[in-house]
Amino acid sequence: MRILIVKLSSLGDVVHSLPVLVDIKSKFPDAQIDWVVEPAFASLLQFNSSIDRVIVCSLRDWTRHYFDASARQGVRSFLKELRKIPYDVVIDLQGLSKSALISRCATLTPKGMRVAMANQTDGSSYESLTRWVSNLAIELPKKIHAVDRGRLLCSKALAYELANQLDFGLGANLAHLQTKTDPLNTAKPSTVLHKDQVLLIHGTSRADKAWPLSHWIDLSKRLITSGYEVCITYASDTEQEFVNELMTNVEGLTLWHKHSLGDLSNLMRNCFGAIGVDSGVSHLAVALDLVHVQIYNFQTEWRTGPLHSPYQTSIYADPTPGVDVVWSAWLNLAKRKQLK
Numbered sequence: 366m367r368i369l370i371v372k373l374s375s376l377g378d379v380v381h382s383l384p385v386l387v388d389i390k391s392k393f394p395d396a397q398i399d400w401v402v403e404p405a406f407a408s409l410l411q412f413n414s415s416i417d418r419v420i421v422c423s424l425r426d427w428t429r430h431y432f433d434a435s436a437r438q439g440v441r442s443f444l445k446e447l448r449k450i451p452y453d454v455v456i457d458l459q460g461l462s463k464s465a466l467i468s469r470c471a472t473l474t475p476k477g478m479r480v481a482m483a484n485q486t487d488g489s490s491y492e493s494l495t496r497w498v499s500n501l502a503i504e505l506p507k508k509i510h511a512v513d514r515g516r517l518l519c520s521k522a523l524a525y526e527l528a529n530q531l532d533f534g535l536g537a538n539l540a541h542l543q544t545k546t547d548p549l550n551t552a553k554p555s556t557v558l559h560k561d562q563v564l565l566i567h568g569t570s571r572a573d574k575a576w577p578l579s580h581w582i583d584l585s586k587r588l589i590t591s592g593y594e595v596c597i598t599y600a601s602d603t604e605q606e607f608v609n610e611l612m613t614n615v616e617g618l619t620l621w622h623k624h625s626l627g628d629l630s631n632l633m634r635n636c637f638g639a640i641g642v643d644s645g646v647s648h649l650a651v652a653l654d655l656v657h658v659q660i661y662n663f664q665t666e667w668r669t670g671p672l673h674s675p676y677q678t679s680i681y682a683d684p685t686p687g688v689d690v691v692w693s694a695w696l697n698l699a700k701r702k703q704l705k
Contacts, residue, residue, distance in 0.1 A: 370400045371468050372458040376645025379406045380652050381511040382458050385519045386415035387534040392525040408627035448472045457481040457495050458515050465495035480522040488668045511669050533652035564596045566641025568604040574643050576660050583688045585615040656702045658694045660686055676702045
């Protein structure tokens with residue numbers, strides 16, 4: 366059976382969709398799975414042993430430069446790659462018009478079908494075109510976690526029972542990055558587990574999800590005093606400015622310079638834990654099964670926060686959680702992990 370998954374972005378959404386690979390492969394070991402994704406997130410998928418082909422879709426660039434010859438050539442090349450193989454099932458996990466159009470462009474086998482969500486779920490974007498271009502639109506519970514939404518859709522599309530165990534499938538797959546790192550990146554990810562390393566995940570695409578600098582300073586000092594090696598990184602100029610400010614106020618921080626997503630994932634998997642705001646990298650820390658405290662300024666932790674792990678939790682407060690409550694949660698989780 367050949368399956369195409371369409372989940373273009375964002376990082377958090379892609380991470381939340383990873384368990385469907387483990388679910389499908391556990392029920393259909395011989396299934397061949399391809400995935401359409403935006404370039405920024407391809408490196409997270411390209412070494413995943415459950416995926417046969419990662420099809421990169423630069424839709425945003427093509428739309429922005431629609432009249433450029435290079436953009437038109439990019440579209441033609443993408444469609445050629447997309448249509449290279451006919452699929453038995455095309456599953457739109459995005460639920461937007463752009464993902465619906467991509468699903469429609471894919472080639473089906475004679476008995477193939479396109480599957481999509483039939484309705485919007487609480488807190489998630491949805492555009493009705495996705496159901497109209499599908500052969501099968503599946504109704505989902507209105508209130509459902511982002512991880513469960515994708516898993517339930519795929520289980521109904523392929524008619525299998527969901528396992529109770531949640532597995533993002535990153536542990537073994539990221540080991541491939543030891544030898545296949547980004548050729549443009551000089552980082553050399555280590556295989557050594559740093560039992561005292563804690564990554565602070567401060568960056569977010571929305572300013573209203575951020576945690577105050579003063580809180581990060583206070584938390585960093587507590588971690589360092591407790592014997593942890595505190596690591597920080599950045600993905601943009603704005604985040605780099607924040608990192609510089611934090612390093613000015615706190616001595617002894619370990620800076621990870623800007624990495625590809627694949628290499629960052631590999632560095633993270635060797636950490637003991639992470640503390641972060643509601644962001645894609647923070648969700649990645651959850652998927653990597655790190656000890657993790659996730660900080661929420663909005664009461665949406667039920668939809669995207671950690672699930673079922675005894676070493677992970679989400680903390681919500683309005684306007685933002687204080688350092689004491691985050692620190693207390695970290696100490697409890699870290700102790701639980703160390704006593705395992």
